[in-house]
Amino acid sequence: MEKTKVFTLVFKTLFFLLIALFFSWGIWNGYFSMIFTESERFLLLLQQHLLLVVTSSLMAVAVAIPLGIFVTRPRFAKSEWFVLNTANLGQTIPVIAILAIVMTYLGIGFNTAVFALFVFSLLPILRNTVAGLNSVDPAMKDAAKGMGLTPMQTLWRIEMPNAMFTIMAGVRTAIVMNIGTAALASLVGGGGLGDLIFAGINLRDNAYLFSGAVPVTLLALTVDGLLRLSERIFIPKGLQEAAKSA
Amino acid sequence: MIEFDNVTKIYKGNIKAVDQVSLTVPQGSVAVFLGPSGCGKTTLLRMVNRLVPITDGNITVNGMDTKSLNEIELRRKIGYVIQSNGLFPNMTIEQNVTIVPNLLGWDRVKQRDRFNYLMDLVGMEPDQFRNRYPHELSGGQQQRVGIARAMAADPPVMLMDEPFGALDPIIRTHIQKEFLQIQQEVQKTILFVSHDIDEAIKMGDRIAIFKDGSLMQYDAPTELLAQPKNQFVQDFVGTDRSIKSLSLYTVADLLEYKKPKPVKKSSFNLKVDLDTSLREAMAMLFNETEQELLVVDKNNQPICEVTITDVQQYLQENTQTA
Amino acid sequence: MWSVFEYMSHNWSQIVDLTIEHFQLVGSAVAIAILIGVPIGIYLTTNKALAESVLQICSIIMTIPSIALFGLMIPILSIINQGIGFVPAFIALVLYSQLPIIRNTYVAISDVDPAIRDAAKGIGMTTWQRLMKVEIPNAFPVIMAGVRTAVVLSIGIGAIAAFIGAGGLGVLIDQGISRTNRDMVIAGAIGVSILSIFADTSLGFIQKRFTPKSA
């Protein structure tokens, strides 16, 4: 038993050493210098990046969750098959293709990037909303109905809270992927930190590469962590504990 | 009072789940719907609160035709308990129990009082469970909370679909007993679905036996056991039905019928009180080498002794009429 | 729309070449990813603590945006003069494929019915025989699902890799954008989408065929 633990510890240490090595190497070579020497430009691009992500994510949440609720209502059960299969198919289409196709129709610029990111974020949220709502125990819905809850009351008091875990996971996945994908917005003139990465690729300039890629990565990891934390706030306590003990 | 008048249910695909059932459940009594799986018990039950629409016929609850009422209001006046308790994991026990009062807009104090009363009623400490969540409770406790929740708005009528079906036998027996005590206090009109003849005998004031959606017999347990109307009922209640019927009688019943034998022996290993069912008494006599049971009163004073022969005679003369 | 078809028919052989290139990149990367990931996944079933940290690290890697990962590999691989081209793309795809493959292998092998495992032990199979004859066959559909995820993911990321000179269908998108050739961009987008849908469907078919009927 002890051996496996030691092995685990060694493995973790190695991983963190590798990361530390990477950062010291970057700092040593002054690859992050651009963030400070051109901090105004950097901050502007960061701001653009965040704006792309926030706008498209909010739009996606605002469309996907109601749509997910809609198709899971018994009355519209027939639409569910269609919507889910479309979503699955959509998920298979590479994001770069979505971006390219949207660009050929909307031209280049911020709006094109936002729209492509929106389409791309829609699918994981929609899928998880449907999956979450469908996974609510039918006996529970039956009990609610039998006690005289209206369909709306059943939805808001029972179904949504119990599906929240899955829905939030979908929102988190979508936003985190969105942060990475927003780096491609640069290709369609949408700005963001991708500008630095692509400049770095084209100019073979390590300072640009580091100053773009490292912040995007850290942003994605941080937001992922923060959203995981916020799940503790949004998800009803009883469900969190049930999940823990299960 | 609940009246079923020629109630029929035909599901999509021409499946006749309930076929022209008529029966009346008197106010404050328990009617058990009994029968093999798929015979339409659940369907019949769910037509009362209109979770299943009626194809033909009428159901009236306390004189009101259920069809004439708004279905949401109807359901709020009818308690509903299901096998897989259906507690809401996102809500605390108190929120679960008081959900209907909450929807009805009761004030906080009234809701809390009701919670405290109901938890006491089902034998759980209100303060200990108020802020707990369903997953922290045992199966038996969850089912008790389910019953408390169904009674929250004090509905005159309760529907219970195999409420104890998922519990293990020991806990089930225990909770059945408790439930009968609760019923003595609250006197609801109850429809209780079961597929277990023993449970039906224990719980029901009357038992309705179904086969393929049709009502075979609707009678008090004693009648049902003594005079099964047809082969199906006879097979369903089983060949040991006379022994089953013993659980309907207590030692007190036996003593009423037969003058007690005075106590002869000086020491007894087996003691029973007047409330013990004859079935239990019989079981004790079979399991031990003793020939007699000592019957004692509330103050543990000996009254008389009872032997297997006494029970047997009682059985023959009171139940073997068929 | 018509002009896109025209473009495609005029440049048919180039598109086929790029598709093959794309396929080779993804195929070789996923093949290596399977050779690395499946044994790791199997080993992890014997070490729960390590499994947790390995899966955590894999999901961190998964969280790194692909274009950022390419961006970070350029300076690192420039040290051995491989900053752009096939090598960084290949490494990135292998890395991204690890999470679905390791996780699914780990879960699938851990979930093999203990009764089946016991039966195998009971008839005197060695650990190795058990693994090859019982555990892997039973876990196969789930492992396959992981491979399918990895392939679809790799096809998409492989298209982005064209921007660091790795070739493949992404080239049409890359060059189309810089030459503002709309037909070329759409041809690339459609090509890579079809490749992805085709791979997903055919792997899904295989996955289904190997799933026991009872499950």
Ligand SMILES: Nc1ncnc2c1ncn2[C@@H]1O[C@H](COP(=O)(O)OP(=O)(O)O)[C@@H](O)[C@H]1O
């Ligand atoms: N929603 C439904 N649609 C179609 N048939 C149903 C439905 N619910 C129940 N049935 C059928 O009606 C019959 C009675 O079912 P049910 O009332 O659940 O029986 P029980 O509760 O006695 O087991 C069965 O044959 C069952 O298959």
Ligand SMILES: [Mg+2]
């Ligand atoms: Mg039933």
